[in-house]
Amino acid sequence: MSEYKKSERVAAIVRMLTDSPNRLFNLSYFMEMLNAAKSSISEDLDTIDNVFKNLGLGELETVTGAAGGIRYIPRKDKSKYREFIDGLCINLSKVERIIPGGFLYTADILYTPSICSEIGEVLASCFASKKPDYIVTVETKGIPPAFMTARALGVPLVICKHDNRVTEGSSVSINYISGSTKNIRTMSLSKRSMEPNSKVVIIDDFMKGGGTARGMMNLMKEFNAEVLGIGVVIATREPKTKLVDDYVSLIELVDIDEEKGTVELKCGNWERL
């Protein structure tokens, strides 16, 4: 019989499962750690699944078969995500966030782990069913939200760079045209970064013209990777026609008026998914 009580086993199992979202744990892992019978662990997992569902804290997914087990999926009710995004919109529309030139200061939001973790969870929930092998982003500000999306999906992140660092070995480079400024820029990725023929989702912090996302799509072609989708934290309403056809945004930036000191933000198109 287990030396641990049910509530103690549950505490340990929740800690392990939620610390590695989407990682598949074999039941024997918990049986050994807690010196418990399979039937006890199964009951514990049912308890956890029930209360998580009741309180909207995520879900447990059972995979059957010899290589099967249990994994934690950090999927919450849409209403909870909606509440979170609405809160973000209020925070981001503060007048002091307006930067001369019509930009919006967002770094504090993206670089605060508790907020960025939730952003990653919402983005992950948009693409989880597509089962990507990697999340792809480009330096710099997109890295934290892309990394937290990757964490929620339990897959590695791949970071494209704006120069060729000698420390990562041979790389593939492409040129692309910034959608808004029309400047030519270079983007490169180490050949070791990903397996060929992978499935990827592109994540970035911001999209205006869509040139950067288009650049990443072109770079992915060089790796024979299939792009399953594109997700951004904030997308501008204008220009309506972007250089990528399809993307998911958490927040839509409708307008920044420097004169009046107003920022208009709306919930993005992520809810439609």
Add this chain to the structure above:
Amino acid sequence: MSEYKKSERVAAIVRMLTDSPNRLFNLSYFMEMLNAAKSSISEDLDTIDNVFKNLGLGELETVTGAAGGIRYIPRKDKSKYREFIDGLCINLSKVERIIPGGFLYTADILYTPSICSEIGEVLASCFASKKPDYIVTVETKGIPPAFMTARALGVPLVICKHDNRVTEGSSVSINYISGSTKNIRTMSLSKRSMEPNSKVVIIDDFMKGGGTARGMMNLMKEFNAEVLGIGVVIATREPKTKLVDDYVSLIELVDIDEEKGTVELKCGNWERL
């Protein structure tokens, strides 16, 4: 009486606490969420603390007083961290990681969330007692480990850049000399990035000559910030005298021999703390 059983309450509390390390939760938060008496929640927390300590899964810390509550600290036994670092050393010493020029390919390790999360936890454990207000890093490869260190400590990340992006408003720039290549580089940070007179810990993925860390220290002076410490994932053994006096490394890179195809790595100086 609570509608939830003890094991159900424990599942929910563990999920909330461990999802936001170092965030202080008032007990009334859990009392409301679970419709439970204070005495029940207190007992639940004791149960969690006990089993976490027994299994080396972290600790709960109680803060007394009106603004008090409970927080989760992801601190494990040194032996567990040692095991993890030893495993990293074995992984990183594979011959196929050697990149022409005597570099080591580490991006896959740093960009895999489950591994990087543990790296951040070990680094956080080295500096937790100093209570920094921010973690500071410079783009690009140091961002994921620095972000996970910030997450474990429950503080925001600050990212220094190698150019001046117009989208972040006015910024402070400094020049610094790379410790190993002796090139002059620029590093800048948006003025909005941090409150003046803050306490910070600098985190990076790699240190050779220490020039980049020295640069960040100089940039911090411009913000009147106090640098409490410097932590890196990998530090080279040579040059022994680096441009910063004191730093913590998880792994020491003793030697890369391209001819022989060997990489020699050792556990860094983090254990001494």
